[in-house]
Amino acid sequence: ETGVTQSPTHLIKTRGQQVTLRCSSQSGHNTVSWYQQALGQGPQFIFQYYREEENGRGNFPPRFSGLQFPNYSSELNVNALELDDSALYLCASSLIGQGAWETQYFGPGT
Amino acid sequence: GENVEQHPSTLSVQEGDSAVIKCTYSDSASNYFPWYKQELGKRPQLIIDIRSNVGEKKDQRIAVTLNKTAKHFSLHITETQPEDSAVYFCAASISGGSYIPTFGRGTSLIVHP
Numbered sequence: 001e002t003g004v005t006q007s008p009t010h011l012i013k014t015r016g017q018q019v020t021l022r023c024s025s026q027s028g029h030n031t032v033s034w035y036q037q038a039l040g041q042g043p044q045f046i047f048q049y050y051r052e053e054e055n056g057r058g059n060f061p062p063r064f065s066g067l068q069f070p071n072y073s074s075e076l077n078v079n080a081l082e083l084d085d086s087a088l089y090l091c092a093s094s095l096i097g098q099g100a101w102e103t104q105y106f107g108p109g110t
Numbered sequence: 111g112e113n114v115e116q117h118p119s120t121l122s123v124q125e126g127d128s129a130v131i132k133c134t135y136s137d138s139a140s141n142y143f144p145w146y147k148q149e150l151g152k153r154p155q156l157i158i159d160i161r162s163n164v165g166e167k168k169d170q171r172i173a174v175t176l177n178k179t180a181k182h183f184s185l186h187i188t189e190t191q192p193e194d195s196a197v198y199f200c201a202a203s204i205s206g207g208s209y210i211p212t213f214g215r216g217t218s219l220i221v222h223p
Contacts, residue, residue: 042199043199045212056209103156106153108153109153
């Protein structure tokens with residue numbers, strides 16, 4: 001298993017509410033990416049954070065936002081939840097700056 | 111943007127047979143192609159990856175081939191075992207700059223004992 005952790009494990013919210021998901025990256029990694037995986041689908045890239053700034057964004061509306069902290073952990077915030085937001089949310093950490101920076105290690109998901 | 115097509119969606123084989131999963135991509139600038147294995151209820155795990163400067167890569171029973179001209183890459187699993195049963199995802203991305211990987215929809219591999 002990777003050293004990437006996510007919290008909470010499971011979450012139930014109501015339409016219109018806001019949610020915050022958290023991710024701790026693997027030791028030594030400086031980049032966190034977030035994905036949405038609907039049932040029976042492949043992961044859809046939401047965004048990536050590197051050095052506390054957004055480093056790429058997929059086709060998701062602005063109500064999906066994120067943060068990265070100095071310790072490289074990250075949060076995913078979703079406002080005004082919609083039914084279609086129901087999914088498994090995965091974070092993945094990687095290391096930019098040493099060769100295969102795209103190699104990502106996934107957390108267990110929320 | 112990039113579009114990744116993955117086939118087949120389901121693959122059923124007998125233990126010991128080989129399995130091949132194919133992906134095509136649309137953006138000729140893509141140069142990094144990982145494959146992930148996701149068992150039921152678990153996180154995706156990287157099993158092998160290939161970069162555009164290499165045509166083939168092997169790791170024990172697993173190999174990946176890349177055809178840049180045709181813009182497709184394939185995962186080959188030989189001597190399949192029941193524990194290979196899982197959903198396999200391919201992905202394509204461009205190394206460097208803003209990183210936006212695109213995943214295929216997945217292939218459910220079932221290995222019958």
